[in-house]
Amino acid sequence: MSKNLNWNELPCGEWTESHVSSWLKSIGVKEKYILKLYEEEVTGPALIELQEKYLRDTIEMKGGQIQLMLHKRDELLKPVPQKTKAVSSTQRDTSHVESSAVFTQESKDKVSRSSEKSESRPVSIPNECEPKSGGASLPLCDFRKFDDIEKEFRYVKNTVLPPETGIEDIIVPCHEYKSLENAHKLEPQKLKVKVASEVLRFACACMNMRSNGTIHFGVMDKVKGIYKHGEIIGIPVENQDLFVDALDYIEKSFRGSTHQCDARKCIRNPKFIEVIDKEASETTWIIEYDVVPKAKMVKDKLYSVTIPKFSEKSNKVIYEEKATYHRVGANTPRISEDGLIHFIQDLRDKDQQREEAELSDNQTASDCREDQKRKLSILLTCGKKYMDDSLFYIIVTNKLKQEHLENINFLTHMNIFCVFDFDPDSKTSGLCEKYKEHHATNLHFLHDYANDSGVKTTDFINRLKLFDKPSWIFCNGRSDYLGDEKPCDEKTWMKTKKKLLKRAVSVICNDILPKGSFVVVFLLMSQVEQPIVDTFHEFYAEMNGHEDLAIISESKENYKKWSSLAQVSCSMAALKEISIVEMPLSHVDATIQTIQPTVSRPTRRLPVFNKGLCFLKPVEEDEINSLDIVSVDQCDNTKVEIMDRDKINTIEKYFYQGGKIDWMNLWLADKNLCGEVIKRDAYKETNEILENIVQGSRVKRPIETVNICHHPGSGGSTVARQILWSWRTKLRCAVVKQSKEFTTVCEHAVRLREYEEKDKNSCLPVLLLLEDCNGDYLDDLRREIGNAIATKKISSSVLCFILLICKMSHDPERMCRALPSQTVAVTHKLTDGEKTLFSRKLEKLKLDFKPDFILTFVLMSEGFKPSYIEGFVKNLLDKIDHSSLITRLMRFVALLNCYIHDSYISVSHCEASLGIDMQMDKIRYHAFLDCLSEQARLVFIHLSPFKGESPLHISSIRIIHPLVAKEILKQLSTTLPQSMIAMDLLQDKVLMNHRFGKDEFWKFIQVLFIRRNKKSRGDPKDSSFSPLIEHVSTETGGIQTAVDLLKAAYTSLGKDPFVAQQLARLLYTNTRFEEALRWAKEAKEILPYDTFVLDTLGQVYKRWFYHMHDTLDKQELVPEKVTDIIDTALKGISAFRASEKTPLKKTVSLNSSYYGEVDVGCRLLQLISSVDVFSTKGGNSELMKYLLTDYIPQAVTNPWRNFHSQLKGMQKSIYHALECISEDLSYFQTDISDEEEELDTREPEQVHNPRKWLTRTSAVYAGFFCNVSDLGNPMPDNIDAEIATNPEIANPFQRQMKIYKLGGGNVTSILSLLYDQKTERSAKKLEAIIGMYPENLKRNDLDQTELVNFIFCQIALACALPGSSKLLLPQQLQDLSMRFNTEGKNMSTASALFLLLLLLWPEEPSRENTNPAHSQVLMSAIDALQRLYELKIQHVPPRKSRIATHFFLGKARGLYKIVHKGLIEKHIKGNLSERRMKWLGGEVWTTPEVVRLLKRVEGWTENGHLFVQGTTKGSKIRVIPRYSASLPNANENVTFYLGFSFDGVLAFDIQVLD
Secondary structure, eight states, X not given: OGGGSOGGXXXXXXXXXXXXXXXXXXXXXXXXXXXXXXXXXXXXXXXXXXXXXXXXXXXXXXXXXXXXXXXXXXXXXXXXXXXXXXXXXXXXXXXXXXXXOOOOHHHHHHHHHHGGGSOOOOOOOOOSOSOOSSSOOOOBOOOOXXXXXXXXXXXXXXXXXXXXXXXXXXXXXXXXXXXXXTGGGSOHHHHHHHHHHHHXXXXXXXXXXXXXXXXXXXXXXXXXXXXXXXXXXXXXXXXXHHHHHGGGGHHHHSOSHHHHHHHHHHBOOOEEEEXXXXXXXXXXXXXXXXXXXXXXXXXXXXXXXXXXXXXXXXXXXXXXXXXXXXXXTTBOOBOOHHHHHXXXXXXXXXXXXXXXXXXXXXXOOSOOOOOHHXXXXXXXXXXXXXXXXXXXXXXXXXXXXXXXXXXXXXXXXXXXXXXXXXXXXXXXXXXXXXXXTTSOOEEEEGGGGOXXXXXXXXXXXXXXXXXXXXXXXXXXXXXXXXXXXXXXXXXXXXXXXXXXXXXHHXXXXXXXXXXXXXXXXXXEOSOOOHHHHHHHHHHHHHTTSSTTEEEEESOHHHHHHHHHHHTTTSOHHHHHHTEEESOXXXXXXXXXXXXXXXXXXXXXXXXXXXXXXXXXXXXXXXXXXXXXXXXXXXXXXXXXXXXXXXXXXHHHHHHHHTOOOOHHHHHHHHTTSSOOOOOOXXXXXXXXXXXXXXXXXXXXXXXXXXXXEEOTTSSHXXXXXXXXXXXXXXXXXXXXXXTOOHHHHHHHHHHHHHTTOSOTTSOOOEEEEEESOOHHHHHHHHHHHHHHHHHTTOOTTSOOEEEEEEEEOSOHHHXXXXXXXXXXXXXXXXXXXXXXXXXXXXXXXXXXXXXXXXXXXXXXXXXXXXXXXXXXXXXXXXXXXXXXXXXXXXXHHHHHHHHSTTOOEEHHHHHHHHTOOTTTSOOOHHHHHHHSOHHHHHHEEEEOTTTTSOTTSSOEEEXXXXXXXXXXXXXXXXXXXXXXHHHHHHTOHHHHHOSTTHHHHHHHHHHHHHXXXXXXXXXXXXXXXXXXXXXXXXXXXXXXXXXXHHHHHHHHTTSOHHHHHHHHHHHXXXXXXXXXXXXXXXXXXXXXXXHHHHXXXXXXXXXXXXXXXXXXXXXXXXXXXXXXXXXXHHHXXXXXXXXXXXXXXXXXXXXXXXXXXXXXXXXXXXXXXXXXXXXXXXXXXXXXXXXXXXXXXXXXXXXXXXXXXXXXXXXXXXHHHHHHHXXXXXXXXXXXXXXXXXXXXXXXXXXXXXXXXXXXXHHHHHHHTTTGGGGOSSOOTTSOHHHHXXXXXXXXXXXXXHHHHHTOSSHHXXXXXXXXXXXXXXXXXXXXXXXXXXXXXXXXXXXXXXXXXXXXXXXXXXXXXTTOTTOOOHHHHXXXXXXXXXXXXXXXXXXXXXXXXXXXXXXXXXXXXXXXXXXXXXXXXXXXXXXXXXXXXXXXXXXXOOBOEXXXXXXXXXXXXXXXXXXXXXXXXXXXXXXXXXXXHTGGGGOHHHHHHBOXXXXXXETTEXXXXXXXXXXXXXXXXXXXXXXXXXXXXXXXXXXXXXXXXXXXXXXXXX
């Protein structure tokens, strides 16, 4: 039955190949592709699933045809938008938008999700079609203006003119069409006769009817085959003279010279109108003859004509008999003899009508002009009363004349995203040059937008700095540019740059700015050329129509050419609706400025040191765009007169509903235009701290810090902004924009401080607000600013910057206790005084607002009582429809807001989720709001992208308050567990794959499943997994539910390896090791060189081994019983070693897998020692023989045959791993970033106190090997012969192990002893360790490693217990150290070279050392340390390679000149946070005890390097500044403190000598 039905009568899912072919023909797909798709058996269901890749690779379709087909397919299967709240999540409407086709729910779901992946690119002009009566209608087009020469007018192929007409109005022309579809191929003479016969017949009729008329050739005059009546087809014209000469038949066809003369005057010469046809290989034309029978010419005359006709028989032109013609409807018949008399009688009336019509037409004034001001306002504001920052503007322009450049003020006040500029001279003498006088810009070319490398949208935006300044895109090169971007002619542009333009427009419209968030304005100020028209075509296609497009053309002639070319995409009528024509640019400028909310932008004012003010130029402000500067006159240029009460109420309501406070709130309150904003007690406390810092008498630091720790949604951000507002006249204040590089922020902050100030030591401090930045970012910024201050030689006692750090915390009071003098806590709990203020304010607000619409303030007034929030949410959800899409969306937003601070979902995502059709209506936020249920409107708040609330510059929503989100999720999850809500979110392909803001949305999802709670971040407690996973694990289904959820997240996030890693962690934590192993391998396959991922594989084996070991029955433990366990342990060690060897090292400790190898190795030794063959009396000796020699006990020979070589290498491998860990800890500071902590699989002690772990584990390891001497005699034959003949050689190993056990086995363990608060205890340990070494040591008595450890113990003992009897003289230690090599293949380790640095550093560099060899060794050691360090950090980001400084140069002599950092720490007062601040702020170097202890060294700077005097005449030693920026720019004499680290000698606190 279905085969007999047309495609538009069936659901798409039931179409056959033939139905698909018919549909493809109707939309204009080329025949060759239709045939291929038919051959591939593409039916309706297959059509629904078609993807771009298949069409391109299999069908070999070109891009344009692919876009046409996919777009039309998606339109075909699109639901009709309706009030979404009435739509159930299981019952979405499936009505068709444009045709009568319907489809099943199943097919709609498939398409609505798959179509997200295809780009929308409508093509309005089909080319090759079947009869279109049942298909998509063709676009209509307008006639050329009658009896007018329009050079730029064109028709578009396959558009349709209105039907042929009869006489309706004598002045309005009637129209007749002739296709000449086949006739144009006739011989010239025959064609000329054919045209003449049609023109003369039609003209005779028009002249007799006294009516204007036009006859068109090349237009279909009937429905025929694939063509519609009135369709433009065009005909090729080889010789235009032929159509002109056709009028020569006038003299032969009209009788009488008068009639011939009249005909010549009435019939205009033919007009040749080009037909635009992208597919055509030759130009085609429409030929039109206008007939204008003026009254004075035709009055009282009846015209007859003899129609020429070509006779095939005689091969010449013959003439029909004389006949009189008239118009009857759309036809031109002869007047019959019977009707002729009556027609002649009516001629007088016709003549009178003609005269009256001509008179009336002449008197019709053309002053009925449209209201261009209103039209311009609507086009640019999308219907609002005035322009604001809710829209971006894209300007497309060609060359502006000099007079135009004087009238571009309106552009300088617009929120311009980018400019497509086709003027190559714009930078030097055009719009760009003029605009740059007002604002800074980023200059780009089209190829900058290509994104060929396929980077993420957020990275692409950051790379081009797209939202920092307007992007000025030179579309046809730049004449002043020295690179390879020169202007080109139109043809070259089409070949080389058109594709780049297409890509740029596509990227902007599809990846960066969502529909409805921007308006494209075309400024046509000079002659129009094809490239700028192509830009219109591209925007029209990408934006799915002419909405949000506007055209401004001062010249009517330019507009005519523009519209004739632009009509390929958009009809003339539609173009007229969006065009402002013949309005001078000066008028446009003045008109637009009346709807802009600020007065002509003045330069803003900043306070200066001398209590005056200075102007901040807009261009300068644009250049420091990482800061939102708060000026003295902030908001003063606002036009209050255009802000009605509703607008003010909206601003106020937004804040009290839970939105972030805006400077406008505070300005309106100051002007008494809205109510006062309450100042909480925290404001007064913060103010007092600031006053104490700025005006107090205490010693000032260059950088001060004030912390505001606040509960989520308690008003901490409001307090911080109120502080900036009140201090803006006394300090220079600014907010640091999120996601800006700390180096950029530092540079901009320094520029703001010094702006318009003469003396760098006499500038006002800058108050910088930083919100929710992680600790690493703050440290980096503080250090960078400190470097900048030092570079500029600003006095260390001058206050330069105050960092106001506003940070969310779940326990602000605890955070406050850590640094009470600089921290203020803001909690949900109100003081008694605050309760009174809030109560009074609430009563006032209730007069203007319903309590439901200022909920956050109401909740705050109640102190966020749990019972109040619970009751509020319960009432809210009582009448909610749990099956609706809106409730589903509410669940998603609540889930994200509950677990992720500052999370949101873009409005664009919401519209996609709710099925709102963006192409059907002009969607703005308020239209989206109309779709929401009453409950959703109460709890959702709209985040404006222009208030810093959404870093992606996309409108978004969140729940009004985190506590409300938490309660909503709690109550909604009674009917639907959180695991199901999360699973529903992950399986919603529309949401997950929606392109706008996808990176940010995916980041939230990733955080939801990966980010753990950390008390250090202010969370209530530490967690092993993300809070959502830990919660889900407690639901019905337990761990399996969490596993299923992580599996879904892994797939939905495009096989995210870090989700796979978390899944492996969850599984091995719950003893599901086989599954954990599979997921760890899955993560490794995606990221084969990531240390965290590789380490996880080792952790799976480690935990598996631990589990097998812990559950093993230890009774009668025979070797066969532990074979599988040993195998698992060794696999773990192998996995950790593979991670250790990875070429890409990105972690702080360079590789955490060494820790895993040591843990598994030590536990494996424990297991082996408990096997019966080794657990008996004397078994330890047997075990040592097995592990350290070639000996293999009989009992294990066969069971462990696969493991012998690995087990025998364990002692050395564990030793090597411990040495590697020690070396890393010697080089680098041990702090770890938040991001790394999420992925780190190590034990907490290994992460947070690795030195303590190393000391403890070294002792455990050494404990296994301390009894090597028990090997005894006689020894088995196969024991190493050397050990058998000289058992004393075993003693050094035993000694080494015992030293290891005491903590002297590696450098880090030795130095860790110096951090012991009980100095006596560490001194005794060091003396015991030294006592184990032979007395009267010679250089070659110990191996190098032992010698290094011995000398480190000596130096440590000198620090811990000066004067100890175990100490050697410095000269003795120097002599021992001469064994170390500083060059060649046998170069010593970094630890040995570091010892040379400590021991050989001269006490008085200015004096010549008596031992020149020492000087040479010292220099060589410094160079070698530098080389080793460069190798060490080549794959490590700078922030993670922060070098650890172990010792400083003191004033004492001998070994006592070496001062350990631990001793300095003991002199720094305060808690951990305060001590850390003193190190960062440089206060350490002004502490009296430190000044007495350390020695300042004199040196000099030369060509950007720092040097001290060497130990031989004329020699110099290079010193590395700890902070490179602290080095003076000029060549100066300086002093500094000297530090010793594993990358050489470092300079601290560099001061220029007066």
